[in-house]
Amino acid sequence: MHTLNAENREMLKKERQEFILHQLNLHNKVLSADLSRNMNVSDDTIRRDLQELSQTGRLIKVHGGALSKSFHKAFDRQMVYSIESKNIIAQKTAQLVQNGMYILTAGGTSILEFAKSLDPQLNATFFTCSLNAAIEFAHHPSIEVVMIGDKVSKDAMLTTGANAVQTIESIQADLCILGINSLDTSFGLSENDWDVVQIKKAMIKASKKTICIGISEKLNSQQKIKVANMDEIDILITELDPNHPTLAPFKRQGITIY
Amino acid sequence: MHTLNAENREMLKKERQEFILHQLNLHNKVLSADLSRNMNVSDDTIRRDLQELSQTGRLIKVHGGALSKSFHKAFDRQMVYSIESKNIIAQKTAQLVQNGMYILTAGGTSILEFAKSLDPQLNATFFTCSLNAAIEFAHHPSIEVVMIGDKVSKDAMLTTGANAVQTIESIQADLCILGINSLDTSFGLSENDWDVVQIKKAMIKASKKTICIGISEKLNSQQKIKVANMDEIDILITELDPNHPTLAPFKRQGITIY
DNA sequence: TCAAATAATGCGGTTTTATGCATACTTTAA
DNA sequence: TTAAAGTATGCATAAAACCGCATTATTTGA
Numbered sequence: 001m002h003t004l005n006a007e008n009r010e011m012l013k014k015e016r017q018e019f020i021l022h023q024l025n026l027h028n029k030v031l032s033a034d035l036s037r038n039m040n041v042s043d044d045t046i047r048r049d050l051q052e053l054s055q056t057g058r059l060i061k062v063h064g065g066a067l068s069k070s071f072h073k074a075f076d077r078q079m080v081y082s083i084e085s086k087n088i089i090a091q092k093t094a095q096l097v098q099n100g101m102y103i104l105t106a107g108g109t110s111i112l113e114f115a116k117s118l119d120p121q122l123n124a125t126f127f128t129c130s131l132n133a134a135i136e137f138a139h140h141p142s143i144e145v146v147m148i149g150d151k152v153s154k155d156a157m158l159t160t161g162a163n164a165v166q167t168i169e170s171i172q173a174d175l176c177i178l179g180i181n182s183l184d185t186s187f188g189l190s191e192n193d194w195d196v197v198q199i200k201k202a203m204i205k206a207s208k209k210t211i212c213i214g215i216s217e218k219l220n221s222q223q224k225i226k227v228a229n230m231d232e233i234d235i236l237i238t239e240l241d242p243n244h245p246t247l248a249p250f251k252r253q254g255i256t257i258y
Numbered sequence: 259m260h261t262l263n264a265e266n267r268e269m270l271k272k273e274r275q276e277f278i279l280h281q282l283n284l285h286n287k288v289l290s291a292d293l294s295r296n297m298n299v300s301d302d303t304i305r306r307d308l309q310e311l312s313q314t315g316r317l318i319k320v321h322g323g324a325l326s327k328s329f330h331k332a333f334d335r336q337m338v339y340s341i342e343s344k345n346i347i348a349q350k351t352a353q354l355v356q357n358g359m360y361i362l363t364a365g366g367t368s369i370l371e372f373a374k375s376l377d378p379q380l381n382a383t384f385f386t387c388s389l390n391a392a393i394e395f396a397h398h399p400s401i402e403v404v405m406i407g408d409k410v411s412k413d414a415m416l417t418t419g420a421n422a423v424q425t426i427e428s429i430q431a432d433l434c435i436l437g438i439n440s441l442d443t444s445f446g447l448s449e450n451d452w453d454v455v456q457i458k459k460a461m462i463k464a465s466k467k468t469i470c471i472g473i474s475e476k477l478n479s480q481q482k483i484k485v486a487n488m489d490e491i492d493i494l495i496t497e498l499d500p501n502h503p504t505l506a507p508f509k510r511q512g513i514t515i516y
Numbered sequence: 517t518c519a520a521a522t523a524a525t526g527c528g529g530t531t532t533t534a535t536g537c538a539t540a541c542t543t544t545a546a
Numbered sequence: 547t548t549a550a551a552g553t554a555t556g557c558a559t560a561a562a563a564c565c566g567c568a569t570t571a572t573t574t575g576a
Contacts, residue, residue: 012289012322012323013321013322013533013534013535014320014325015320033551033552041535042537043536043552044535044536044537045534047552047553048535063544063551063552063553064543064544064551131389131405132393134389134410135389138389138412141286142285144409145409145410146407147389147407147409147410147417149408149421149425150407151403151404152395152404152405154396154403157393157396159407167407271524290562291562300526301526301562302525305563305564306524321562321563322561322562
């Protein structure tokens with residue numbers, strides 16, 4: 001089949017500028033050099049983009065790059081720290097996604113961060129029960145998003161129920177990416193909400209590989225209902241270095257750490 | 259020689275434009291050069307197509323091609339000015355909802371505003387295809403929300419497809435609340451996106467009563483695809499006083515005005 | 517039905533835009 | 547202070563957009 005996207009490495013000007021703003025939303029700052037390398041255009045082009053965006057007041061241009069307008073807002077250090085961690089996790093996770101994959105995901109802030117970090121060129125299909133994740137994925141230029149429908153569980157902002165489970169069962173996915181609520185070497189992955197557990201169990205079953213992502217403080221804790229035993233989990237991603245001692249017990253159980 | 263469908267037969271203008279929108283929905287961007295090569299027409303033709311589509315607000319034309327509307331949406335702050343009107347509409351609409359009702363809704367800013375205006379004591383069940391509406395409804399303390407699942411249409415942020423239609427068909431709702439894109443006394447309710455039309459048609463069919471809500475400037479305009487004839491619509495709500503002359507023709511067709 | 521009216525399309529030539537490069541200048545930090 | 551990195555400016559070029567006009571479909575209406 002003829003795809004219109006053959007080797008379409010170049011971006012349209014506006015696209016580039018949107019991308020820059022998106023990066024700014026994400027990281028609060030961008031470096032011209034990074035951008036030009038990333039998007040395969042000359043420094044001049046990026047500089048002109050930044051200039052235009054700055055003229056229309058969408059960002060603050062500084063020597064070497066640009067800052068987000070909202071950067072000057074007060075922020076507490078705790079928050080920033082946690083965001084930084086989630087960003088690391090997101091980056092690592094994004095690297096595991098390949099073109100053409102079918103991926104099941106639940107919700108959670110880590111997943112949202114992951115959605116933002118996906119390569120703009122990626123082609124993949126995401127199935128999700130999370131309203132927020134669906135929206136985030138839908139912002140991506142090229143991936144396809146399928147929302148799994150059912151009753152909306154208000155505190156998780158997730159669709160749950162028999163219908164959703166049934167839909168998931170009809171999918172054969174390559175990956176299942178789950179945010180960690182609690183993960184423990186003996187009890188495995190656990191969760192407090194019965195309905196959400198059913199969804200996650202179904203997702204794991206419907207996928208060839210299961211990836212758990214989350215900040216390390218969620219490790220070595222348990223919640224009331226088990227989602228999966230450790231042997232059902234293939235990959236664990238945290239903000240820590242793969243060789244960090246905290247992760248050793250998990251590695252010993254045969255889980256791949258990134 | 260056997261070539262692919264898009265190339266060997268001449269496409270009609272409309273076909274071409276639908277194809278362009280489809281590509282846009284898929285990839286969020288198109289390049290004029292790709293399009294003209296792919297459909298075997300001159301650059302000028304494509305340029306004129308894009309121009310038309312851009313004039314009817316279905317895409318954003320940029321140098322070198324076009325971008326999907328959803329790309330730019332976040333920065334569209336012209337929506338701010340009509341907030342007051344939308345609020346009036348929301349208030350009026352909220353009064354029609356009663357305890358115990360089952361309600362189908364699509365998306366759109368009017369619907370979102372409506373969701374915020376619901377009585378906090380209300381008990382009702384909302385079914386929706388709109389990701390944003392689902393989130394808004396889910397913030398309400400007591401109502402129940404069911405997300406109708408399917409592929410996410412990126413510019414509408416709506417789930418569309420056979421699955422969604424089928425799900426809707428299995429519902430017997432009391433009300434169907436639709437945002438107006440275009441409403442015209444002769445052509446009825448119309449819309450630009452084929453997939454979205456299918457959803458709305460199904461919603462109307464599955465409900466006892468259909469309510470159309472939207473600001474008055476959407477009245478007396480037509481779009482390409484018909485969603486419903488006037489006789490399928492029961493109630494019309496705009497920001498105007500029910501006795502405003504603009505609304506007289508609609509009243510004459512037996513529609514209740516609020 | 518068929519000719520007139522209208523719409524759609526393609527083409528040549530012109531104008532505009534986007535971009536990269538060369539150069540000279542400015543900021544930054546060791 | 548000085549070298550490295552970033553910036554501004556002008557210029558060249560290729561691609562895209564535009565414009566008017568000729569040609570070809572399509573629609574309309576007696």
